[in-house]
Amino acid sequence: MARPFTDPRSAHQKIAATLRRQITRGDLRPGTQLPSTAALASEYRVAGTTVQKALQMLKKEELLEGHTGKGVFVQGGTQQPISPEAYMAPAGQGAPYRWISEAEKRSQRGSVRLLEVAVVSAPFEVRRALGLQDAGQALLRKQTLYLDDQPTELTHSYYPLELAEGTAMMERRKIKGGTPTLLAERGYPPRRFVDEVSSEIPTEEEVVALALPKDMPVLVTLRVVYSDEERPIEVSLLTKAAHRYRMRYTVTAP
Incomplete structure (x- = not known):
């Protein structure tokens, strides 16, 4: 029989978690005014x-904002879905990096x-995915990707040296496409x-x-890219803020 378990978090952390979920899932929309502190209490x-401490947490996460004399309002919105398959194909001749072109499609x-x-x-x-020996070397290209000047993803991408x-x-320069x-x-x-x-505690x-x-987890994606004959050509660790973004995968039945 499973042992009973209770949430060990403090009261303000529990309240913040409930409100955060309502914001990121769209139940509380941007511009919505929250009830008063007394009503929430x-x-x-x-x-x-305790309510004030919870609201302060969400203000630091840029999900809420206070207006003097008016109240507290939802600032952030639902998590933005990121579709990995949109970035797989190489950019066309003379076209910009797909991170940039896909962002333009979303204005x-x-x-x-x-x-x-x-x-x-x-x-x-990385060594395991690329088939390298212990202490094997690879080329690292590390970048931060932004959407509307907000840091969105930290990428560590590794490539076989022979490629x-x-x-x-x-x-150390950007590559067209x-x-x-x-x-x-x-x-x-x-x-x-x-x-x-995976969801992990950030470094x-x-x-x-x-x-x-503070105390915000991240989404970490380990991605292995294969070319013809199942040759691994890239292994990346892609880290995103868990409260801002979600992964969207489209699976077609065979």
Whole structure:
């Protein structure tokens, strides 16, 4: 028999979690005014100071905003869905990186900041996916992706050295159309990818890069991209703020 379990979080954390879910799932829409502190305190059977602490958490997450003399209003909206398959195909001749072109379709402004390009000892999961030996090296290209100037995704993308050497991938500069376009031009077009998505506690690097509020988890996607003959050509760790974005996968029945 399973042992009884109770929520160990403080009262204000529980209230914040309930309101956060109502905001991110669309039950509380942007511009909606919340009930007064007294009304919320009565609803949740807590002190007014507890409600204030909960609201302060959500203000730091940019989900709520206070207007002096008027009240507290919903600022953020539902989580934005990201469809990974939209970014798989290489960009067309002369076309921008798909992160930018897909953002334009949603009337958003996409941008990329290149943080690092280096040959590194690949992490365990990367070595396993690329078939590298222990301490095997790979090319790392690290970037932060933005939507409307808001940091959206921190990416660590690793490539086999034999595919990257002698190309612009080794240089610390952006690549027209992105690395999928360059690899396709070299005869290694992306044919399929496999994603493993997990919810994790963020590292310090992720908190800073994504401007995360305190105690906010992240979505981490381990993506392996394959070319012809099932050759792995890229392994990426893609980290997103869990309260802002959700993953949308479309599966077609065989």
